[in-house]
Amino acid sequence: MTMRIAVLVSGRGSNLQALLDAIADATLKARIVGVFSDRPEATALQRVAPALRWSETARTFPDRLAFDHALAEAVAACDPDWVVCAGYMRILGDTFIARFRGRVLNIHPSLLPKYRGLRTHARALEAGDSEHGASIHFVVPELDAGAVIAQAGMHVLPGDDPQTLAQRLLPLEHRLLVAVLRLAAAGRLAERNGMAYCDAQPLFTPLRLDSAVGLMLPDTATPP
Numbered sequence: 351m352t353m354r355i356a357v358l359v360s361g362r363g364s365n366l367q368a369l370l371d372a373i374a375d376a377t378l379k380a381r382i383v384g385v386f387s388d389r390p391e392a393t394a395l396q397r398v399a400p401a402l403r404w405s406e407t408a409r410t411f412p413d414r415l416a417f418d419h420a421l422a423e424a425v426a427a428c429d430p431d432w433v434v435c436a437g438y439m440r441i442l443g444d445t446f447i448a449r450f451r452g453r454v455l456n457i458h459p460s461l462l463p464k465y466r467g468l469r470t471h472a473r474a475l476e477a478g479d480s481e482h483g484a485s486i487h488f489v490v491p492e493l494d495a496g497a498v499i500a501q502a503g504m505h506v507l508p509g510d511d512p513q514t515l516a517q518r519l520l521p522l523e524h525r526l527l528v529a530v531l532r533l534a535a536a537g538r539l540a541e542r543n544g545m546a547y548c549d550a551q552p553l554f555t556p557l558r559l560d561s562a563v564g565l566m567l568p569d570t571a572t573p574p
């Protein structure tokens with residue numbers, strides 16, 4: 351069965367494009383069933399056919415709950431297997447998360463648990479980190495706090511600034527996202543009681559993306 355993915359976006363949509371490309375070249379057996387945005391002007395929306403687009407501005411709703419409800423209804427109408435936040439800049443409400451719990455993923459540009467929230471590249475530089483990266487995690491009500499499935503790391507180089515870090519990280523994010531969605535498509539990912547599982551094994555440490563091998567699978571996932 352082809353996995354059905356709903357993608358939530360707020361901006362440029364390069365991660366969405368990575369999924370579309372992987373689907374087009376058949377490296378990812380999936381279908382994008384809807385792209386949802388809190389910003390009608392988001393470039394990401396233009397990457398799919400008009401029939402797949404949904405966008406509303408939150409301020410046209412009476413409150414945050416009403417927006418979340420409308421979003422959840424629209425997403426549910428597409429009957430997705432997975433919901434992927436790919437550069438979605440609004441915090442998802444509890445009711446949205448409860449409705450799709452265990453099936454909502456987010457890509458975050460830091461090696462979580464470091465640097466939840468914004469300005470991740472600048473904060474890694476300010477801390478003098480020698481390594482930086484991106485994480486894919488299950489979404490829970492607390493911001494960027496859900497179980498981490500996989501990470502891609504890279505060295506911070508002398509002279510790096512937030513822009514160079516972001517630029518070097520982006521292709522890794524794309525590879526990481528496609529690799530994790532491939533696992534999801536194969537039915538190999540799950541979340542239970544706040545823990546991520548791959549092949550029914552708990553991930554005590556996130557899977558790592560290796561530049562040569564791709565995603566390193568769970569034989570390395572042993573208890574701490």
Ligand code: GRF
Nearest residue numbers: 362363364365437457458459
């Ligand atoms: C990415 O860096 C992602 O990690 C972050 O927002 C950015 C979105 O980029 N959450 P794009 O819209 O997918 O190009």
